[in-house]
Amino acid sequence: MNPAAPRVLVVDDEAQIRRFLDIGLRAEGYQVVLAANGAEGLGLAATQSPDIVVLDIGLPDMEGHDVLRELRTWSQVPVIMLSVRDAETEKVKALDNGANDYVTKPFGIQELMARLRVLLRQSAKAGQPEAPVRYDDGALVVDLARREVFLHGQPVALTRKEFAVLGMLIRHPGRVVSQQQILRDIWGPTHVQDTHYLRIVMGKLRQKLGDDATTPRWLKTEPGVGYRFPAA
Known part of the structure; x- marks a missing residue:
């Protein structure tokens, strides 16, 4: 071969x-x-x-x-x-x-x-493997390809939806990702108005990552628009 x-x-x-x-x-x-x-x-x-x-x-x-x-x-x-x-x-x-x-x-x-x-x-990348996306700032480590999350060296268990939302934000560092875009890509096009689904998942993510909503380190809210993960 x-x-x-x-x-x-x-x-x-x-x-x-x-x-x-x-x-x-x-x-x-x-x-x-x-x-x-x-x-x-x-x-x-x-x-x-x-x-x-x-x-x-x-x-x-x-x-x-x-x-x-x-x-x-x-x-x-x-x-x-x-x-x-x-x-x-x-x-x-x-x-x-x-x-x-x-x-x-x-x-x-x-x-x-x-x-x-x-x-x-x-495909512009035909025959070339994609590099796995990995985030590591010393406190939070997220390996999107291996589906692993660690906080201060300890594994964090996320649901599929929680991991998908976190992954989507990490893949767009420094950019605001709208609520509708997240809902469309992760829940499907029939759920773009179901913002309560996203609020629940974001709340769970913040809780598991210890990310205070009032002074967030990773999961920043852009009121009325969406969410943003900081650029490295």
């Missing part, structure tokens, strides 16, 4: 689909990494630096939409969504969440190959 060949991460819970794609992709010269659920897929996306991801929507541990939203908090790797759901709303939801393309099952391997080639041509 050519070590310079593009690496494809396939995340699908159906063993037959994984085997079908593994054989077909390798026959076309790609490197292939396989995952059977969302958590495994996110872990491999962080450690294997794929050039492109083929992601099924119907996974056993979490929706593919949720995997995609989480992935987008720290990576812009091209993603093709797979689903037996052919409804337009599903396709729109996938694209709104950051997918680059959508393929409905069943599909032909040549169609998928053509879509892969298009996305790899479009």
Whole structure:
């Protein structure tokens, strides 16, 4: 196998689909990494630096939409969504969440190959692994790729939503990220007005990080607009 060949991460819970794609992709010269659920897929996306991801929507541990939203908090790797759901709303939801393309099952391997080639041509970083995003100011350490948070050397347990919000702010240091942008990217486009969801998560984050809302060190509020994480 050519070590310079593009690496494809396939995340699908159906063993037959994984085997079908593994054989077909390798026959076309790609490197292939396989995952059977969302958590495994996110872990491999962080450690294997794929050039492109083929992601099924119907996974056993979490929706593919949720995997995609989480992935987008720290990576812009091209993603093709797979689903037996052919409804337009599903396709729109996938694209709104950051997918680059959508393929409905069943599909032909040549169609998928053509879509892969298009996305790899479009990707400015094709063949180059993304550098993991890591924040470390001596007190707070956040490794977005490994999904690890430490405060004064002690691990901090965050929920998926808490980690996704923190990750999104860290990826835009010094910039105000609007409430609507956070809600759209993490909760989905139908929740852009549900600001109470975000307030609850921010409150929990501040509590876990010991970040006083009146004199915040990390999670700064821009009243009526959104939130800002300080630049290093």
